[in-house]
Amino acid sequence: MSKIQTLETYLDAHNFLREIADFHRELDEQFSAIQPLNFPPREKVLELVKDGVPLLQRENFLRQILDATKNFVPYELAEKLLQQDNQSAEKFFSEHEDLNKTLTRKIFWTAVDKLVPAELKRWERDDWQKNYCPICGRRPTMAQLKKFNDGRARYLLCGGCHTLWNWHRLGCPYCGNENLERIHILELDSKMRLDVCEECNCYLKTYSAEDEENIYLRDWTTLHLDLMAEEKSLRKVGAVELE
Numbered sequence: 334m335s336k337i338q339t340l341e342t343y344l345d346a347h348n349f350l351r352e353i354a355d356f357h358r359e360l361d362e363q364f365s366a367i368q369p370l371n372f373p374p375r376e377k378v379l380e381l382v383k384d385g386v387p388l389l390q391r392e393n394f395l396r397q398i399l400d401a402t403k404n405f406v407p408y409e410l411a412e413k414l415l416q417q418d419n420q421s422a423e424k425f426f427s428e429h430e431d432l433n434k435t436l437t438r439k440i441f442w443t444a445v446d447k448l449v450p451a452e453l454k455r456w457e458r459d460d461w462q463k464n465y466c467p468i469c470g471r472r473p474t475m476a477q478l479k480k481f482n483d484g485r486a487r488y489l490l491c492g493g494c495h496t497l498w499n500w501h502r503l504g505c506p507y508c509g510n511e512n513l514e515r516i517h518i519l520e521l522d523s524k525m526r527l528d529v530c531e532e533c534n535c536y537l538k539t540y541s542a543e544d545e546e547n548i549y550l551r552d553w554t555t556l557h558l559d560l561m562a563e564e565k566s567l568r569k570v571g572a573v574e575l576e
């Protein structure tokens with residue numbers, strides 16, 4: 334018998350997450366009809382982004398996403414969100430107070446997640462090595478440590494489109510601090526830890542096991558760790574609801 338727990342058993346043990354789990358389930362159902370866009374095959378995409386510009390920030394792909402999301406998020410706002418132009422996005426929200434900021438951001442990125450073909454979201458073996466997502470350009474929201482040769486390698490996870498890519502460098506992906514004496518680790522349980530950067534005061538929530546990605550690589554399932562970090566005045570980066 335496998336010891337891998339299901340999301341349901343995890344939620345039984347973390348009952349306080351029920352409400353947020355229901356919210357995500359409803360959001361998922363609401364967008365269940367969205368089909369991935371017909372993007373070029375993987376090899377072509379790898380070739381395209383070699384210049385460092387993420388796929389969805391390239392005119393042709395950007396337009397395809399905006400056309401596909403225009404029924405739920407205003408075109409002009411979606412463009413700013415996709416271009417990671419937070420200042421302009423904030424301005425748009427302040428001029429349109431009827432829009433729920435958190436929900437609108439969440440809806441937009443849920444749709445983007447569904448529009449990106451699954452085969453384009455796995456970059457574990459590809460040479461990207463940047464601190465932003467190769468597909469949408471967002472900064473990572475989580476990390477995962479996985480066995481690699483004799484040691485372990487670190488992968489970064491995008492909270493927007495859920496692409497996972499490798500990151501060989503040690504140190505903080507937010508500010509570039511590579512002085513490991515200025516980074517400390519808060520081990521929270523056998524599977525989750527926070528890598529805290531003392532330079533920028535940000536933390537990277539890290540899943541340090543394998544097999545339960547379905548549970549632990551969803552930002553909201555470890556919300557309690559974010560609350561704990563908040564109590565320590567640490568800063569969260571990369572979550573779609575924030576900015």
Ligand SMILES: [Zn+2]
Nearest residue numbers: 466469491494
């Ligand atoms: Zn992304």
Ligand SMILES: [Zn+2]
Nearest residue numbers: 505508530533
């Ligand atoms: Zn930092």
